[in-house]
Amino acid sequence: xxxxxxxxxxxxxxxxxxxxxxxxxxxxxxxxxxxxxxxxxxxxxxxxxxxxxxxxxxxxxxxxxxxxxxxxxxxxxxxxxxxxxxxxxxxxxxxxxxxxxxxxxxxxxxxxxxxxxxxxxxxxxxxxxxxxxxxxxxxxxxxxxxxxxxxxxxxxxxxxxxxx
Amino acid sequence: xxxxxxxxxxxxxxxxxxxxxxxxxxxxxxxxxxxxxxxxxxxxxxxxxxxxxxxxxxxxxxxxxxxxxxxxxxxxxxxxxxxxxxxxxxxxxxxxxxxxxxxxxxxxxxxxxxxxxxxxxxx
Numbered sequence: 001x002x003x004x005x006x007x008x009x010x011x012x013x014x015x016x017x018x019x020x021x022x023x024x025x026x027x028x029x030x031x032x033x034x035x036x037x038x039x040x041x042x043x044x045x046x047x048x049x050x051x052x053x054x055x056x057x058x059x060x061x062x063x064x065x066x067x068x069x070x071x072x073x074x075x076x077x078x079x080x081x082x083x084x085x086x087x088x089x090x091x092x093x094x095x096x097x098x099x100x101x102x103x104x105x106x107x108x109x110x111x112x113x114x115x116x117x118x119x120x121x122x123x124x125x126x127x128x129x130x131x132x133x134x135x136x137x138x139x140x141x142x143x144x145x146x147x148x149x150x151x152x153x154x155x156x157x158x159x160x161x162x163x164x
Numbered sequence: 165x166x167x168x169x170x171x172x173x174x175x176x177x178x179x180x181x182x183x184x185x186x187x188x189x190x191x192x193x194x195x196x197x198x199x200x201x202x203x204x205x206x207x208x209x210x211x212x213x214x215x216x217x218x219x220x221x222x223x224x225x226x227x228x229x230x231x232x233x234x235x236x237x238x239x240x241x242x243x244x245x246x247x248x249x250x251x252x253x254x255x256x257x258x259x260x261x262x263x264x265x266x267x268x269x270x271x272x273x274x275x276x277x278x279x280x281x282x283x284x285x286x287x
Contacts, residue, residue, distance in 0.1 A: 018227070020228060022227045077209075078182055078205055081189060084202075085188050086188075094258070114241040114242065117204060118237075118240075123200065123201060123244060
């Protein structure tokens with residue numbers, strides 16, 4: 001049996017337990033851990049969510065870097081939208097383009113799609129195996145391929161270190 | 165009033181400004197897809213900033229507010245993705261400004277292929 005899934009789940013659930021109970025006292029932590037083990041034994045015998053995740057130290061560092069890159073992009077995307085909404089001419093130039101990803105695991109693809117949705121001017125409309133259909137608010141008709149690879153690579157280069 | 169409370173109040177204010185801009189975007193954008201663009205991004209960062217600012221004002225709420233932020237961050241993009249996908253599926257018209265629609269190309273390709281082969285395969 002793959003121990004990775006229960007271990008990841010344990011860490012995430014423990015983090016949520018600590019955040020909810022807002023204390024590190026042992027009389028709160030131990031019942032929490034017992035409950036988490038019970039939940040994992042009851043409901044997660046065949047979990048496959050984190051199968052694609054890598055557990056090397058490099059993957060851990062990339063996860064941290066990824067979070068900061070992502071937050072930066074999220075803030076940038078909001079200023080971008082604010083600029084477009086406030087400008088009187090409403091500079092939109094929308095279109096749906098396709099892009100291919102190299103990520104294999106479903107979890108990695110989901111995170112990629114979610115990140116694209118929250119970044120400047122783009123969001124994912126549909127995923128079909130390795131092809132993502134991305135709606136972009138400002139497309140450059142002559143350089144469609146450049147554009148799609150740029151959108152994908154922005155996150156994929158971090159995610160491929162974390163997920164298969 | 166302590167400094168941290170003032171910072172929290174300012175962050176909450178910034179969050180509400182983003183929420184206002186997002187709603188303005190909903191009114192001004194030309195079609196459903198661009199409206200989703202404005203709605204998703206502005207509401208995500210707006211909600212995050214509002215909750216985080218609130219957490220700075222009431223520090224003992226911070227843990228629970230971080231859980232709320234994580235939920236917003238995980239569920240907001242999914243809901244907008246599903247909205248856009250189903251809208252495209254029932255052929256909601258795109259604005260005249262739209263330049264390319266690769267997804268539509270793919271769907272028409274699929275239907276013409278299906279018409280050429282045995283239609284019962286679709287079932």
